Amino acid sequence: SQPSILSGKKVLLTAGPTREAIDPVRYITNHSSGKMGYALATAAAKAGAEVTLISGPTNLPDPKGVTTVRINTALEMQAAVMERVDESDVFIGSAAVADYRPASVAEQKIKKTQDKDDMTIELVKNPDIIAGVAGCTNKPFTVGFAAETNDVAQYAQSKLERKNLDMIVANDVSRKDIGFNSDQNEVTVFWPNGHQALPNLAKGTLAETLISLIEKRLSETTQ
Numbered sequence: 042s043q044p045s046i047l048s049g050k051k052v053l054l055t056a057g058p059t060r061e062a063i064d065p066v067r068y069i070t071n072h073s074s075g076k077m078g079y080a081l082a083t084a085a086a087k088a089g090a091e092v093t094l095i096s097g098p099t100n101l102p103d104p105k106g107v108t109t110v111r112i113n114t115a116l117e118m119q120a121a122v123m124e125r126v127d128e129s130d131v132f133i134g135s136a137a138v139a140d141y142r143p144a145s146v147a148e149q150k151i152k153k154t155q156d157k158d159d160m161t162i163e164l165v166k167n168p169d170i171i172a173g174v175a176g177c178t179n180k181p182f183t184v185g186f187a188a189e190t191n192d193v194a195q196y197a198q199s200k201l202e203r204k205n206l207d208m209i210v211a212n213d214v215s216r217k218d219i220g221f222n223s224d225q226n227e228v229t230v231f232w233p234n235g236h237q238a239l240p241n242l243a244k245g246t247l248a249e250t251l252i253s254l255i256e257k258r259l260s261e262t263t264q
C-alpha cells in the first residue's frame with residue numbers, strides 16, 4: 042500500500058473536557074469523555090504520525106504509541122498546545138474547551154450562607170485555543186470540531202471561516218445516541234470548497250475515516 046502522507050509528520054491533538062475551578066472542591070465542566078479525541082490520536086499513530094495528545098481529565102488510559110500530556114484547565118491546555126504548535130504539521134481540536142471560567146478561584150471552600158438563597162459566579166472568557174493555532178505564522182493544517190444543538194451546518198461553516206480552519210467536523214450534540222460520551226458519532230465534515238456527510242459510525246472507525254480525509258486534503262493542498 043501507499044505510504045501515508047502522515048508518516049513521520051507531527052500531529053498535535055486536544056481531547057476531553059476542561060475543568061474550571063470555582064473553589065478547591067468545585068468546578069465547571071462538560072460531558073466530553075475524550076473518546077473521540079483518543080480514537081483520533083490512535084488512528085493518527087496508526088497512519089505513522091508522531092502524535093502528541095493534550096488531554097483534559099478523562100477516565101481513559103493513555104492511547105498506545107502516543108505522547109499524552111494531562112492538563113485540567115483551558116489555560117493549561119492553551120499553554121501545552123502553544124508550546125508545541127510550531128513544530129506540528131497537523132492540529133486537531135476535538136476537546137470541549139470551556140468557553141468561560143470563574144473570574145476568580147476562591148482559596149477556601151465557599152460556604153453556604155444562611156441569609157441568602159441565591160449566589161452568582163462571575164465568569165470570564167477563556168482564550169480560543171484553535172483560533173490561536175490557526176493564527177500562527179507557522180500554521181499547521183488545522184482541524185476543528187463544532188458541537189452544536191441546532192443549525193449545525195450553518196454554525197459549523199461560520200466557525201470554519203471565523204477561526205480560519207482548514208477543516209471542521211460538525212456533530213449534532215442534541216442527540217443522545219451520538220457525540221458527547223457515546224461510542225458512536227455521526228458527523229459532516231466541511232472544508233473551504235466542499236463537504237462530506239459520514240454515516241453513524243463507531244468512534245474508532247470514524248476516527249480512521251477522518252484521518253483518511255485529512256490525508257486526502259493534505260495531499261491536495263500541499264503539493
Ligand code: PMT
Nearest residue numbers: 074075076077134137138169170171185186187188221222
Ligand atoms: O469526548 P467525547 O465524549 O468523545 O465527545 C466528542 C465531542 C462531542 C466532545 C467532540 O466530537 C466535539 O464536538 N468536540 C468539540 C466540542 C466543542 O467544544 O465544540 P465548540 O463548537 O464549542 O468549539 C469549536 C472548536 O473550537 C473546537 O475544535 C474546540 O476544540 C475549539 N475551541 C473552543 C473553545 C475554546 N476556548 N478554544 C477552542 O480551541
